[in-house]
Each structure stands twice: as structure tokens, then as C-alpha cells.
Amino acid sequence: MDKKTxxxxxxxxxxxxxxxxxxxxxxDLQNIIKFVDQLNDVNTSDVEPxxxxxxxxxxxxxxxxxxxxxxxxxxxxxxSTNEDYFLVPRVVE
Amino acid sequence: xSWETVIGLEIHAQLSTKSKLFSGGSxxxxxxxxxxxxxxDMGLPGVLPVANKEAFFKAVRFGLATGAEINQISSFDRKNxxxxxxxxxxxxxxxxxxxVEKGSIKVITDDGEKIINITRAHLEEDAGKSIHDLFxxxxxxxxxxxxxxxxxxxxxxxxxxxxxxxAYFKAIRQLVTFLDICDGNMAxxxxxxxxxxxxxxxxxKELGTRAELKNINSFKFIEKAINxxxxxxxxxxxxxxxxxxxxxxxxxxxxxxxSMRSKEEANDYRYFPCPDLLPxxxxxxxxxxIKDNLPELPEEKEYxxxxxxxxxxxxxxxxxxxxxxxxxxxxxxxxxxxxxxxAKWLVGxxxxxxxxxxxxxxxxxxxxxxxxxxxxxxxxxxxSGKIAKSVLEEIWESGSDVDxxxxxxxxxxxxxxxxxxxxxxxxxxxxxxxxxxxxxxxDKLFGFFVGQVMKExxxxxxxxxxxxxxxxxxx
Numbered sequence: 001m002d003k004k005t006x007x008x009x010x011x012x013x014x015x016x017x018x019x020x021x022x023x024x025x026x027x028d029l030q031n032i033i034k035f036v037d038q039l040n041d042v043n044t045s046d047v048e049p050x051x052x053x054x055x056x057x058x059x060x061x062x063x064x065x066x067x068x069x070x071x072x073x074x075x076x077x078x079x080s081t082n083e084d085y086f087l088v089p090r091v092v093e
Numbered sequence: 094x095s096w097e098t099v100i101g102l103e104i105h106a107q108l109s110t111k112s113k114l115f116s117g118g119s120x121x122x123x124x125x126x127x128x129x130x131x132x133x134d135m136g137l138p139g140v141l142p143v144a145n146k147e148a149f150f151k152a153v154r155f156g157l158a159t160g161a162e163i164n165q166i167s168s169f170d171r172k173n174x175x176x177x178x179x180x181x182x183x184x185x186x187x188x189x190x191x192x193v194e195k196g197s198i199k200v201i202t203d204d205g206e207k208i209i210n211i212t213r214a215h216l217e218e219d220a221g222k223s224i225h226d227l228f229x230x231x232x233x234x235x236x237x238x239x240x241x242x243x244x245x246x247x248x249x250x251x252x253x254x255x256x257x258x259x260a261y262f263k264a265i266r267q268l269v270t271f272l273d274i275c276d277g278n279m280a281x282x283x284x285x286x287x288x289x290x291x292x293x294x295x296x297x298k299e300l301g302t303r304a305e306l307k308n309i310n311s312f313k314f315i316e317k318a319i320n321x322x323x324x325x326x327x328x329x330x331x332x333x334x335x336x337x338x339x340x341x342x343x344x345x346x347x348x349x350x351x352s353m354r355s356k357e358e359a360n361d362y363r364y365f366p367c368p369d370l371l372p373x374x375x376x377x378x379x380x381x382x383i384k385d386n387l388p389e390l391p392e393e394k395e396y397x398x399x400x401x402x403x404x405x406x407x408x409x410x411x412x413x414x415x416x417x418x419x420x421x422x423x424x425x426x427x428x429x430x431x432x433x434x435x436a437k438w439l440v441g442x443x444x445x446x447x448x449x450x451x452x453x454x455x456x457x458x459x460x461x462x463x464x465x466x467x468x469x470x471x472x473x474x475x476x477s478g479k480i481a482k483s484v485l486e487e488i489w490e491s492g493s494d495v496d497x498x499x500x501x502x503x504x505x506x507x508x509x510x511x512x513x514x515x516x517x518x519x520x521x522x523x524x525x526x527x528x529x530x531x532x533x534x535x536d537k538l539f540g541f542f543v544g545q546v547m548k549e550x551x552x553x554x555x556x557x558x559x560x561x562x563x564x565x566x567x568x
Contacts, residue, residue, distance in 0.1 A: 052372065069129075085235060087233055
């Protein structure tokens with residue numbers, strides 16, 4: 001975990017880190033990873049990976065449409081819309 | 094230098110469920126924008142996804158039909174990236190434990206048969222749609238599609254050329270439509286694919302660096318995009334450069350692929366188990382039920398048509414090639430004992446019309462019910478085969494009901510034998526020269542008289558009756 005990784009991750013997560021905080025955050029993350037890395041000392045070769053701490057399986061749905069048309073309400077809570085779409089700054093490939 | 098091509102396909106098949114993978118939103122295609130959006134699809138705070146079991150059953154069907162291993166315990170991961178049509182900021186997918194692993198499918202090309210192995214098929218949710226060209230400086234987002242269940246089918250890198258890739262895609266499409274798990278509609282985006290292409294020196298063991306081609310939605314473009322990309326990579330290497338691993342967009346208008354640099358920056362998806370979802374379990378009982386109810390697949394149909402019904406191999410192949418075609422055959426066969434006649438019509442007149450318009454049977458105006466009725470009207474002698482051809486053409490244009498066409502155009506076959514006799518006599522009397530020649534031994538002239546009677550009756554006479562009547566008169 002170096003400064004460059006922190007910059008990359010902050011970009012990928014769209015989190016802005018101030019220049020002055022960069023060193024501190026990098027150091028914090030290094031410490032966190034060091035702490036978590038202790039887990040590598042445990043032999044887990046016979047342990048099934050855990051997908052959830054709850055030892056339960058999912059309740060599922062029947063294939064039925066239950067949603068109502070919420071177009072008006074949903075468009076209303078977005079920062080920018082017209083009568084049909086959510087609008088965002090132009091994304092071009 | 095000679096080069097070998099190595100291709101792998103990732104096919105996204107939209108599963109034909111009524112509701113979405115994790116919400117009760119409708120998956121209906123073509124609805125008004127943003128009307129099929131549930132709170133879960135929007136990714137609003139406080140909502141939780143609940144899995145739609147039917148999507149899992151459909152995925153299992155695919156697994157069983159490809160002889161794959163089924164993971165009865167399915168877990169989910171988050172694939173993180175930011176794009177406006179992905180409101181949650183992550184896609185729920187199956188990274189670590191796909192529901193289907195290690196299957197295979199047989200592909201037939203001009204070079205013969207080949208088994209292509211399927212690495213995995215996993216469930217994931219689709220994103221919404223971005224509309225780029227409607228607004229000045231802005232992009233519109235329609236979330237109707239967000240959350241629609243997809244089965245991503247990943248092949249091993251075992252495909253050797255563009256034609257084989259197309260054949261593989263077609264085989265998968267045929268299978269998912271027969272299994273009734275995806276409608277296979279490419280124009281509506283129900284099936285899309287990404288293609289991984291690399292080249293290596295002939296005989297080399299190690300794979301070359303691959304490029305991933307995106308945005309391909311037709312058979313024609315798969316072939317063109319791959320062929321363009323192979324040539325590009327050969328050019329790059331022969332110029333002394335090396336191929337870089339990247340995502341490339343296929344531009345069908347310019348017939349070229351170009352780098353999508355923006356995708357590269359975000360190539361780290363930081364997968365982790367989705368904490369919102371518990372593992373979904375397919376019980377032994379459910380698995381058995383799916384297995385017991387698997388529909389008949391194309392190869393099995395072809396075999397049955399040949400061995401039980403007595404069709405020619407070539408006929409059986411055409412008829413079992415698509416689900417709609419097979420439905421037509423089976424629907425019409427239930428209306429008559431003359432299944433060979435049904436096959437003859439499908440392989441003959443119907444196929445000719447399909448070729449002429451260059452469409453698939455599912456895109457035509459002909460429905461299995463209407464086709465069945467057409468055959469029924471031939472076998473119950475309401476119309477002659479010749480009239481049936483014009484009725485078929487009329488259906489082809491308008492999609493109208495067989496009986497309505499017959500009635501509105503007055504096409505019912507003349508059953509009144511005395512009327513036919515009258516017409517036949519008139520024809521014979523007005524052609525004394527031909528009668529003399531016929532009686533003098535020119536047997537072929539018999540067809541002339543039949544033709545004249547059919548012309549006089551505008552094709553509405555039953556050729557069999559006409560034959561009998563003419564034989565009687567001319568003897």
C-alpha cells in the first residue's frame with residue numbers, strides 16, 4: 001500500500017482525498033492492512049470460505065411483478081431530469 | 094509466418110423471467126422509460142435484494158443441458174464500478190461460485206463437428222440504458238433494464254476462427270431458445286457478446302495477449318469484428334510491436350475496432366462477497382424436478398423426426414433447427430396424419446419465403462396455429478395445394494387468419510362434381526384438335542386438359558377429382 005495505490009483507489013471509489021491528508025491516510029491504511037495480515041498466519045487449508053456470518057440460506061421470491069410505476073416519484077428525487085430520463089453529464093466513449 | 098487464432102466468447106443471455114433478478118420490477122421490453130423501476134433497482138438506501146428463484150431454475154436448465162456441474166449453493170459478489178446506468182455503484186454477480194461450471198456444447202461448421210467447452214455460466218444483473226444522442230451535453234438514463242437477470246456464458250479459449258465463433262453463438266442461441274430460458278432476440282439485445290481474441294505463432298503452446306471486443310450484437314458483426322481484429326494483431330506483431338491487453342469497441346459503420354481507454358482506467362473491479370445476500374440453495378428435489386422436465390433438445394428432436402416419423406435427415410435438420418420451426422411442425426402434425434406433407438411445406442414453400450426475405454421463422458407473420466390450420470384446410474380438401482400457396486403468401490404479407498383469407502377471397506375448393514364435369518366437358522369440346530392428338534397417342538396432352546380446367550376454376554378444383562373426371566370423358 002503506497003501513495004500511488006491510495007490515489008488509484010480513491011479515484012476508483014470517487015472519494016476525494018486532500019493532498020495534506022494523503023500521507024496520513026496512506027500510513028493508516030498500511031497499519032490496517034498490517035493488522036489484518038495477521039490472519040495469513042492461520043492455516044485455513046481445511047476451512048470453507050465463508051460467504052456470510054449468518055449460517056442461513058436465502059429466502060427467495062416467486063417470479064412475480066410486484067413493483068408499481070414510480071416514474072414520477074423517482075425522477076423527482078434525482079438532481080437532474082427531464083420528463084422521461086435521469087440526466088447526467090455527458091458520458092462518451 | 095503463419096498465425097493461429099485463439100478466441101473465447103462471453104455471451105450474455107437475458108433470462109426470460111417476468112420480474113427482475115433481485116426485485117419485483119417488470120422485465121418487459123420496450124416499456125415507457127423508467128416505468129419498470131423498483132426501489133431495489135434504483136439502489137435507494139435501506140432496500141435489500143431478494144433473489145428470484147425462477148432465474149436460478151433457468152440457469153440450472155442451461156447447466157443440465159450442457160452436461161455441466163451445478164453448484165447447488167450459489168453465492169454472490171459485488172463488482173464495483175461507476176457508470177450512470179448502474180445506480181448502486183456495483184453489479185451483483187457470481188465471481189467465486191458460479192451456478193454452472195464445466196459444460197460443453199457441440200458446434201457444427203463446414204469443417205465438421207467440434208466440442209467447445211464452457212468454463213462457467215453465472216447469474217448477474219443487467220445495467221440500465223444510457224441514451225447519448227438525444228440531449229445536448231447530457232446523457233439520459235433509463236433504468237427499466239437495470240436488474241434484469243442475465244446468464245453470462247463463458248467459453249474456454251478454444252475457438253479457432255470467426256466462422257466457428259459464429260457457429261458457437263448460434264448453437265448457444267438455439268439451445269437457450271429450446272430450453273425456453275431466453276427469447277434469443279438479438280435486435281432487442283436479449284443476447285449480446287464480448288469476444289476475446291488473441292493470436293500466436295502456429296504450434297506455440299502459450300497464448301498471446303488478448304484484446305476484448307465489446308458491443309457486438311449480430312452474427313454478421315461477430316465475424317467481421319473478429320476478422321478485423323486478427324488482421325490488426327498480425328499487423329501489430331509483424332511491425333515489431335506487441336499487442337496490449339485492452340478493451341476495444343467494434344464500430345460496425347467503419348468496420349474497425351478501436352481502443353476504449355476509459356474502460357482501462359477502471360479495470361479494477363474490487364470484487365467482494367455481497368453482504369446483502371445469503372447463499373441461494375437449489376435443493377435435490379428441485380434439481381431432480383428440473384432434470385425430469387427438461388424439454389426435448391434440437392438433436393433429440395431431429396433423431397425422433399427421422400426414427401419415429403420417418404422424415405428425411407435433411408428435412409429433420411431444417412425443422413429442428415429452431416424452436417418456432419419445430420413448434421410449427423408439431424402443431425400442424427397434430428391436425429393431420431400426413432406429417433410428410435407438413436414437412437414438405439416447411440422445408441419447401443415456407444423455407445423459400447424465409448430465404449427470400451432473409452429472416453428467421455420467428456420474425457415472420459406465420460404462427461404455428463395458423464400454419465397448422467393451413468395444413469388442415471389442405472388435408473380436409475377445403476383448398477387445393479396450389480391455392481394454399483397463395484394463402485401462405487397472403488399470410489406472409491398480412492398475418493391474417495387462414496379461414497378469413499379463404500372466405501374473403503372465395504377460395505373454397507369446388508366440391509360439386511357435376512359442376513366440375515360440366516367445366517371439363519366444355520374444355521374438351523372446345524379443343525377438338527388436342528382431343529384428337531391425345532387419342533392418337535399423345536399422352537402428355539392430358540396435363541393440358543387438367544391445366545385448362547384448373548385455369549377455368551381459378552385453381553379451386555381438386556386436382557384429383559379433375560384427373561378422374563377427365564379420364565372418364567377422354568376414354
